[in-house]
Amino acid sequence: MTASDFVAGFVIVGASLAGVRAAEAAHRVGYYGPITLVGDEEHLPYDRPPLSKSFLVEGAEPHYHLSADELAALGVRTMLDLAAVGLDPARKRIFLSDGAQLPYDRLLIATGASPRRPHQLPELSGIHTLRTLKDAEAIRRKLTGTSNVVIIGAGFIGSEIASSAKKHGATVTIVEAAPVPLVRAVGEVIGEAISRLHERNGVRLFCGTHIEGVIGGDHVNAVRLSNGETIPADLIIVGIGAAPATAWLAGSGVELHPDDGGVICDEYLKSSIPGVYAAGDLAHWPNEVMDMAMRLENWTNAADQGSQAGVNAVAPEQAQPYRTVPYFWSDWYGQRIQFVGSPVADSVSYAAGGPHEDRFVALYRSGDRLIGAATLNEPRRIMKLRRFIGQRGGWDAVAELLEPTAVAR
Amino acid sequence: MIINVDRGRCTGIGICESVSPEHFEVGDDGALVLVTESFIEEDRGVIEQAVRSCPAKALSIGSALAAPTATAEEGGT
Numbered sequence: 021m022t023a024s025d026f027v028a029g030f031v032i033v034g035a036s037l038a039g040v041r042a043a044e045a046a047h048r049v050g051y052y053g054p055i056t057l058v059g060d061e062e063h064l065p066y067d068r069p070p071l072s073k074s075f076l077v078e079g080a081e082p083h084y085h086l087s088a089d090e091l092a093a094l095g096v097r098t099m100l101d102l103a104a105v106g107l108d109p110a111r112k113r114i115f116l117s118d119g120a121q122l123p124y125d126r127l128l129i130a131t132g133a134s135p136r137r138p139h140q141l142p143e144l145s146g147i148h149t150l151r152t153l154k155d156a157e158a159i160r161r162k163l164t165g166t167s168n169v170v171i172i173g174a175g176f177i178g179s180e181i182a183s184s185a186k187k188h189g190a191t192v193t194i195v196e197a198a199p200v201p202l203v204r205a206v207g208e209v210i211g212e213a214i215s216r217l218h219e220r221n222g223v224r225l226f227c228g229t230h231i232e233g234v235i236g237g238d239h240v241n242a243v244r245l246s247n248g249e250t251i252p253a254d255l256i257i258v259g260i261g262a263a264p265a266t267a268w269l270a271g272s273g274v275e276l277h278p279d280d281g282g283v284i285c286d287e288y289l290k291s292s293i294p295g296v297y298a299a300g301d302l303a304h305w306p307n308e309v310m311d312m313a314m315r316l317e318n319w320t321n322a323a324d325q326g327s328q329a330g331v332n333a334v335a336p337e338q339a340q341p342y343r344t345v346p347y348f349w350s351d352w353y354g355q356r357i358q359f360v361g362s363p364v365a366d367s368v369s370y371a372a373g374g375p376h377e378d379r380f381v382a383l384y385r386s387g388d389r390l391i392g393a394a395t396l397n398e399p400r401r402i403m404k405l406r407r408f409i410g411q412r413g414g415w416d417a418v419a420e421l422l423e424p425t426a427v428a429r
Numbered sequence: 430m431i432i433n434v435d436r437g438r439c440t441g442i443g444i445c446e447s448v449s450p451e452h453f454e455v456g457d458d459g460a461l462v463l464v465t466e467s468f469i470e471e472d473r474g475v476i477e478q479a480v481r482s483c484p485a486k487a488l489s490i491g492s493a494l495a496a497p498t499a500t501a502e503e504g505g506t
Binding site: 044067069083319320323324347349351356358398399400402403404406407 | 440443444447450454456457459482484486
């Protein structure tokens with residue numbers, strides 16, 4: 021190791037959950053070299069899930085992952101309000117938006133994903149996306165005193181914001197382009213089932229519909245839908261998904277996925293460039309326990325994958341392949357939706373409840389294996405299903421897994 | 430050592446149960462049930478992992494209050 025290697029240390033680009041967990045994990049396994057955490061937002065690392073929920077409704081403070089003191093205690097130097105704009109793997113350095121260069125010995129790419137914007141929407145005041153604290157502050161300001169909220173996209177972000185806007189007493193409408201929402205996340209059957217929660221809670225949902233026009237002077241006041249209806253709208257929130265934030269890696273040689281630009285990794289979360297790892301919303305990797313390669317955009321993965329990447333980057337002798345049964349949860353109108361595993365299945369069936377009820381357990385079968393499960397208001401069941409999937413539990417044994425608990429109660 | 434649950438923060442997300450079902454279980458009502466409130470030193474590693482993993486930061490490790498009637502337990506301070 022040269023002197024500059026020592027000074028360079030572990031550089032983490034992306035100061036959100038995955039990056040923070042990587043720094044914590046590196047410290048925990050005994051790495052005491054320099055750790056630099058680079059973030060393009062001006063805030064200390066904070067938690068994103070509350071931004072569509074408690075932050076919008078209760079006027080809460082942001083939940084910071086770590087204080088400045090805690091970061092210092094971990095030996096982490098934070099460089100905030102600075103974007104990484106390039107990577108030179110031959111000289112092992114990254115380029116920052118202020119013109120500075122940052123050398124690294126090991127690099128973690130954890131820059132997450134950026135909200136997609138439909139290009140045909142005009143630049144009118146009153147149209148927002150939600151990813152950052154700044155976005156959430158702007159939406160929260162608008163929500164007080166807003167009567168009509170239109171949400172484009174019936175995904176998890178859109179649905180959670182709909183729930184929060186409803187709590188503010190607004191008239192809320194969701195406009196979804198696909199015939200059924202959430203197909204990628206939970207499949208058609210469950211996508212349709214949970215989307216019934218909107219109408220049940222006084223939120224109109226239009227599927228197979230898009231915005232044809234936005235009406236307004238310098239501020240939006242209505243939208244024209246492709247079904248011919250015109251709906252009042254003082255506030256439009258766009259929640260049509262996010263794309264990996266990897267433009268800064270163009271030309272660096274880091275292999276990016278042809279479909280979405282995510283970083284392609286091996287099972288150790290190593291990119292195509294030695295010493296460069298990736299974790300969080302932008303990482304594609306082969307997930308052995310699920311028998312498929314995937315990229316996940318959820319909190320559990322950002323935390324766990326960030327931790328494992330941190331260990332693998334700084335302590336190769338302790339490196340482990342990253343394997344997980346995916347898990348996410350989402351709260352709509354006080355109801356909890358949970359999902360484990362993968363929705364890529366031959367069939368989906370209800371083991372308890374159904375789409376017309378306020379609780380259910382749905383099981384996804386792939387060949388002879390339980391590959392996924394979705395629950396609505398069944399918090400006691402979901403983690404047992406997660407473990408079962410991780411153990412490659414067979415379809416025939418699922419009934420046995422669920423029955424004893426039903427009988428015991 | 431004991432496990433403390435901040436009931437104001439816990440919403441039964443269940444990652445703790447996923448880390449250590451021997452110690453944590455989410456009930457039907459969404460409330461976390463501690464399978465055992467105190468734990469042995471051998472389990473410290475997995476308990477600390479569960480504490481770290483909680484998205485709501487609802488878990489912490491504390492010392493059992495010294496109580497003359499407490500049964501002798503390994504790992505008690």
